[in-house]
Every structure is written in C-alpha cells, then in structure tokens.
Amino acid sequence: MRQSIYRLLFAFQAAAVTLSFTACNDLLEPTPAQQLPDDKAITDAGSARSATIGAYDRVQAYYQLNWPVLGFLPGENVRFNGTLNQFLQIDQNQLSADNVLITEAWTQMYQAVNAANNVIAGVPGVNDPLLPVAEKNQLLGEAYFLRALVFFDLGRGWGGVPLVLTPTRTKENGKGVGRSTLAQTYDQVLADLTQAETLLPDGTTRNRAVKSTARALRARLHLYRQQWADAETYATQVISTSNYRLATPYRTFSTAPFLSQESVFELTFSNSDANTMWNNWFPSALGGQFNFQPVPAAIALLNDPAVGGSRSALLATTVIAGANVTYGNLYSRSAQRDDPSYVLRLAEQYLIRSEARAKLGKLPEAIADLNAVRSRAGVGPTTATTADQLLLAIENERRVEFAFEADRWFDLVRTGRAGTVLGVTDQKRWLFPVPFNDLVADPDLQQNPGY
Structure with a gap:
C-alpha cells in the first residue's frame, strides 16, 4: 500500500x-x-x-x-x-x-x-x-x-x-481553524459517511471501502452518540448483507490470507510493507520485545471456557527459563509481517445492535445478538435477564472479544464507566491532551482542560 x-x-x-x-x-x-x-x-x-x-x-x-x-x-x-x-x-x-x-x-x-x-x-x-x-x-x-x-x-x-x-499545502493553511465541539465533529463524520455511502459501490472488498463499510462505521458513530434506533438500523444493514458472517472458529478472522468474511474493513500489510506489531507482543525468546503483556485477569478471562471460549486463541504460551510465559497472539506473523490492522468486524456490529436494542427495551432481540457472538466463541448463552444486567454483559463481552484491539478504553469512556472500572475518576483525563507542539504553532488551538 x-x-x-x-x-x-x-x-x-x-x-x-x-x-x-x-x-x-x-x-x-x-x-x-x-x-x-x-x-x-x-x-x-x-x-x-x-x-x-x-x-x-x-x-x-x-x-x-x-x-x-x-x-x-x-x-x-x-x-x-x-x-x-x-x-x-x-x-x-x-x-x-x-x-x-x-x-x-x-x-x-x-x-x-x-x-x-x-x-x-x-x-x-x-x-x-x-x-x-x-x-x-x-x-x-x-x-x-x-x-x-x-x-x-x-x-x-x-x-x-x-x-x-x-x-x-503550507504551514499557514491549517492555522486559525480552531476547535469544533464534539457534536460538530461527529456531525462532520456523519456528513462524510452519508456522502461516502452515496458514492461507494456495493461490493465485497474488505481492505477498501464499499457501502457496507460506511454503514458499519455509521452504526458505531450512532452508538457513541447514543442514537440507539439509528445504531440498530445501520448495524442491521451490515449484518443482513450476505457478504459477511461470523468466522468460525474464532481465530480464523485473523488467519492468513486474512480478509475473512467477518472482516468489514481492515488495513492490509505485506512483507515489503510490514506490520511489525507482533514484535511488541512476542517474548524475546521468540524474537520479540514483549513490550505489551496481557495482565493475569485478562489471561484468566480468555482462558475461562465459560467466558473466553475459543478466544483463548488470542493467547499463546512459551517456556522461558523453565517457566511458562503467556503472551498476546493476535498479531502473530513474525516471518511474513503481514498482520492486518483490524478496524471494523461483524462481531462488533452484533454487539452494537445488542447494546442499542437493550437501550430500546428490546431485550429478547438484544440477548439473541449477544448470544450470536458468544455462540461463535463456543460460550453458552448469557444469563442476563434485565436491561442493566444485559448492558454489563455486553460490556464484558466486548472486553474479551476485542481484547487486544483499539476498543476497551474508548468503550469505558463513552459509557461513563472509566471511573468505576479503571479508577480514572478525573473525567478531564478521559480525553487525550492536544500536543504541545501544535499549541505552540497555532495560538488559536485550545488545550483540553486538565492539561
């Protein structure tokens, strides 16, 4: 690319x-x-x-x-x-x-x-x-x-x-634009997605955008904006498309040659255009640097047959100095260096629709969507019966399903749960700081509170 x-x-x-x-x-x-x-x-x-x-x-x-x-x-x-x-x-x-x-x-x-x-x-x-x-x-x-x-x-x-x-085209072009509100930013996202959906073809391409790609991102956008009916509608459009299905077993969505039917959109790499993310996860005995380690609680969840099921394949174990060492295995192509970056998956669309339906009071339908993801992982049906129980079950399911993807932090922030779950009670810390260099370069750019 x-x-x-x-x-x-x-x-x-x-x-x-x-x-x-x-x-x-x-x-x-x-x-x-x-x-x-x-x-x-x-x-x-x-x-x-x-x-x-x-x-x-x-x-x-x-x-x-x-x-x-x-x-x-x-x-x-x-x-x-x-x-x-x-x-x-x-x-x-x-x-x-x-x-x-x-x-x-x-x-x-x-x-x-x-x-x-x-x-x-x-x-x-x-x-x-x-x-x-x-x-x-x-x-x-x-x-x-x-x-x-x-x-x-x-x-x-x-x-x-x-x-x-x-x-x-020059350093001056971007100056003076100023920051929009989050609502205005999301309005622009919606406008761009609406235009994209109009222009894009239908198709099965998974590493370039087609109509369903725009619809999947729009479902996520509506979820973040708590627009539950719209989130349900757009997730349904993607789920109903015959081009997509949940990959079985779980690990096949991230197995070469990639671009599985679960993938709505992923970014492609090759040996000459390498993704060396594996290097940050693999232990030194396997040629990596082990910069990122699954914590014991996450390892226990993924290895629990009643929780992780086949998602335990996200973990691997090797022996170092006589001891078993567990590491993250989502990015695993150390020789080929062609692991994709995962952006939109069908499993997320099911969980988006499940959450939206739970918020809309459609509990049987919400449970069915959650169970579709659990069943694919070889996990039994949820025991949640009330809306609050179901929303927590969906949150926990997302934690396991997308354990090493760009998901967990943003989930807890958007639901207001980062304080309860992570202990980050200062909500000013729920947003990232604007880089210092950019603030110096453009006096019209304002920093987020708390930094």
Whole structure:
C-alpha cells in the first residue's frame, strides 16, 4: 500500500516512534517538505488512483501502532512491560501534552485527513477517459469514508477537534481553524459517511471501502452518540448483507490470507510493507520485545471456557527459563509481517445492535445478538435477564472479544464507566491532551482542560 505521491506532499521532519521503540524520545513536527502545484497533484486516472491509495497509506500509519496502543493500553487488559515514559503515561492514565505517542498519533491523523482532502478536492476536476464516472465516484467515496474514520477517531480521542476540510499545502493553511465541539465533529463524520455511502459501490472488498463499510462505521458513530434506533438500523444493514458472517472458529478472522468474511474493513500489510506489531507482543525468546503483556485477569478471562471460549486463541504460551510465559497472539506473523490492522468486524456490529436494542427495551432481540457472538466463541448463552444486567454483559463481552484491539478504553469512556472500572475518576483525563507542539504553532488551538 505504500505509494510515493503523498511523501511529496508531507514528510516528517523529526524522527518517528518506530515499532521497535528505537526513537521514542524524539518529537514529531509535520513540515511540508515538497509541494506539488495545485493543478499538478491529481491530473489523470493514474494520479487519482495513487492519491487514493496514499490516503489509505496515511490511515494505515496511525493504525499500525499508535491508535491500537491508545485503545488498549489505558484499559485493564494489557500492561506496558518497559521503562519508556511515554508508554507508562498511557498505561497509568497520566498523559502529558508532550507525550511522543500522542504527538505522533495526532500528526499522522491530520496527515491522513490532508490526504483525503487532496482526493476530495482534486478528483472531481480530473477529465480522463481512463477514469470513468463510476470509478471517480468510488475514489471520492473512499476519501470521504477515510476522512470520516479519522475525524471519528480524533473525536473519541480528543473531543472536538479542528475540522480541516481543504488541502493543507503550507504551514499557514491549517492555522486559525480552531476547535469544533464534539457534536460538530461527529456531525462532520456523519456528513462524510452519508456522502461516502452515496458514492461507494456495493461490493465485497474488505481492505477498501464499499457501502457496507460506511454503514458499519455509521452504526458505531450512532452508538457513541447514543442514537440507539439509528445504531440498530445501520448495524442491521451490515449484518443482513450476505457478504459477511461470523468466522468460525474464532481465530480464523485473523488467519492468513486474512480478509475473512467477518472482516468489514481492515488495513492490509505485506512483507515489503510490514506490520511489525507482533514484535511488541512476542517474548524475546521468540524474537520479540514483549513490550505489551496481557495482565493475569485478562489471561484468566480468555482462558475461562465459560467466558473466553475459543478466544483463548488470542493467547499463546512459551517456556522461558523453565517457566511458562503467556503472551498476546493476535498479531502473530513474525516471518511474513503481514498482520492486518483490524478496524471494523461483524462481531462488533452484533454487539452494537445488542447494546442499542437493550437501550430500546428490546431485550429478547438484544440477548439473541449477544448470544450470536458468544455462540461463535463456543460460550453458552448469557444469563442476563434485565436491561442493566444485559448492558454489563455486553460490556464484558466486548472486553474479551476485542481484547487486544483499539476498543476497551474508548468503550469505558463513552459509557461513563472509566471511573468505576479503571479508577480514572478525573473525567478531564478521559480525553487525550492536544500536543504541545501544535499549541505552540497555532495560538488559536485550545488545550483540553486538565492539561
């Protein structure tokens, strides 16, 4: 998925945090390195296609390490096994505005927004017989979907953020935009998803957006906004599509050649475009660094036949110095280095619909959706009978189902349960800090309270 076109638009000026943590003490500052004239960047079918792939590449960059870490490490399933302060801050829910991972994630995400903005701005003006209208609409739909995904992630991480909707070609372009509210940010996500759904084709592609991809993200958006009827409607549209089904057994959704029928959207890697996330999970005896370790409570849940069922496959064990050591096994392709980044899965759509139906008082239907996920994992039906019991059961199911994905922290924040479950009672800490460098560069950008 690596393409050169967007390396011409933006480049990192400082060293980045690498997957092997060799440069974790450097701060990132995005600086335009070279610029293409506005009328030259996207001019024909080839450059339009390359620019769209470049937008996926930018999203891939923040989903490779930083976003999953920000989703699972502040929760209670995983601990950081090291001394690097920027990771310890995340693990201990004590972030600072100069945290390297926060800075890099924010930078990468706005680079992804800019890549999508360039496609949205440039593709409509392309007049090339090799780019038919249907394909032009598809490329635009993909760009709108990707921008929606990034703004959604920015919103759930930072709250309201600057809504940059046009290409940024100089340092000055993005200044003075100011922060929108979270409601306005989510409104923009909805507008982009609505446009994407109109433009995208139906299809079975799982590593590029189609109509169902936009609908799945929209179901998640409505869940976060507590718009229960809409969340149920859009999750149902995805679940009802014959292109998707829950993978059985559980582990097959993350087994090569990937792109299983459970996958609604994942980001693809290859040996030449590597995902080395496995390196952070594997013990040193297996060539890894063991930076992220499942905590004993999570290991017990996953290994409990009545709770984890076949999801125990997310764990593996090796012997080190005569003792069994358990490690996370979601990312396991150490030789091929082609584990995908998982963004949208059908199991989530079932649990979104289950939660929405529980909130709407449709308890039998909500129980059926929850049990569909449990049954796939070889776990018996839920014993929950009341709405409150069912909502807690869904929360616990999500903890196990998405144990090492970018999910747990954001779930507990959106439901207001981060204080009760994690002890993070200061709600100002439920949002990430805006990077210090960006505050210095743009006086109109405001910090989140508490930082």
